[in-house]
Amino acid sequence: MQLAVANKIIIPEAVAVKFPDLAVQSTDGRTLNLPLVVPLRNDDHEAGNAVVSQNGDRKSSDLVVPDASLLCLSFRASSHKMAESWSLPFLDAFSSTGNIQVYEVSFIDIWLLSSSLWRRALLKFMRRSDDPQRNVVYSFGDHYYFRQKLRIINLLTGYIYLVDRLGRVRWEGSGSATQEELSSLTACASVLLDAGKTRLDDK
Template sequence: MSTLESVHLEITSYRYLPMQLLLSLCGMDIIYPDIIYHIDLKSTASFTRTNRPQKAMLYLIMAFVFQQSRLCKQRLSKVLTWTRNISSPVSSVATQRKHALSSILTSSLTAQSHCLHWDTSTPSKSTAKRHFSQKSPFEQPSVFDTEYERLRLRRNKHIRMHPDGHGKDILPGNYVIKKHPKTGQERKVILEHALGYFWALKELSLTDNKPILSNECIIPAAEAEKFPTLTGLHCLNDEIVNIPDFFTRNNLSKDATAQCTLVALSCKDFGAKLLPSWTKPFDEALRHGGDSHKYETVRITINEGRIAKLLSPLIVSGTRKNVPEEDHERTLLYYGDAGEMRDILRMHNIYTGYVFLVDGIGRVRWAGSGEGSEEEVQNMIDFARELTKPPQKFSRQSNKAGPRVGKKFPPQD
């Protein structure tokens, strides 16, 4: 039986591939989410009408079509199509298929997508056995891995995640590691696909609305990380500000102990209703004394999605009615994607509220979430006072003369 060159197709992104192209690849490669199975084409017998693909192959293709891995978010520039010439002799079908795929790859893909890469290897012996590769695309360096590593390093390492919550298992980009129950193989899965679309509500019941545990002590100044940057926030007094610069706008001396800011963030109404348990005691204890200029409370509401941007006039008017006028300049609204900032601060659950203590130069020194208990609120107030204490100055004291040693001789004339 005559042999042919084995054609390997390495598909690094699987989205938007038409069914017609997938069926044309039946006899060559099987593509399954997160795993690429390379099948060596050994003979023309695999292309005959009598040798149809096995049921397992069809099941894998159907599973791929329905799951549609989301590794690549870029749409292909053109629709990939392939037309098989049924009237051609069987011996030349494989060759036509290889040339058809070559023309498809060169004409239909742009230089930016890099979705399909194919190469031809040396001819091998004739055999009908299919070879399945166990190599995963995650083992190869890619743009996804580079971005994942960058986001992982930017996460605040001093924020304590609840041991019973899902936040400790969430990877940058809203992925989780899922292990196959039979093979034990691990792969990255989208958060909603792995835990369900209502995972956040379930987490609130497991953690008592506290996916982040309050720090038991102040984060050391040498290890504290700066509050993540977010631009284009709208004040209720019609100003556009950026954070964390807004927190340190009054600290002209750039002294870390000059002030302390309590930042209260929420994404939903349920989380906003939990924040007064933190902000109200903070204001009563610190913002009505002689050192009230050292303390400030900033409330931030994050509105993600295009609909929120369209409804921004209604959101602003409703917020102004519910917020006292003296707090308008310290109430910020944000419209847009804040996923990276939330990932850095480990705010994965958008249904609760979060609070942070920020020092005079914009560093996060304490964090908490949910509804504050009496002990947590008192610790927060004590930590805020400690952050505004001036550093102690150690003065060098002169050593006093000790007792005289030796015999005293009378002065000689």
């Protein structure tokens, strides 16, 4: 189910909005705050590449900020395949060449799972990924205000966001991917990765 056609070009920095903060858990029980962003410094607003303060339970070496992150949101199990129609081709295109990460986020709002004990038990049986660039994670609890910020209404479809290293949404899509939309996604991601390479060359 597709609500709108995906962006064809990258969203300019000047008008790009920040992806809302989102706490998620991996199947090993660790908590991660998305999106990963570069910590600000007084002398360089894009300096640094490891998040420490916002993810205190993770080693800083595990938290290198990617130049491009693909966040795939599923509010119902029926949209997992939609998310994979974007995430798997994205990984195929960039896993060996770019500083990228994919986060497949499943939202679980069952009140019983507000208990950390039930939550830990459930995570042991949830789907996971062995690919270090593909992160299958879960968000528990009410997500109404999070959805409001992204103007998400229909929970039966999947939502896809390409986020830069400062946490800004630079491209978005929904539903199942078409070949044309995948082409626009990879083109926009390439712009972010090229910018990352330029920063490294300038240092």
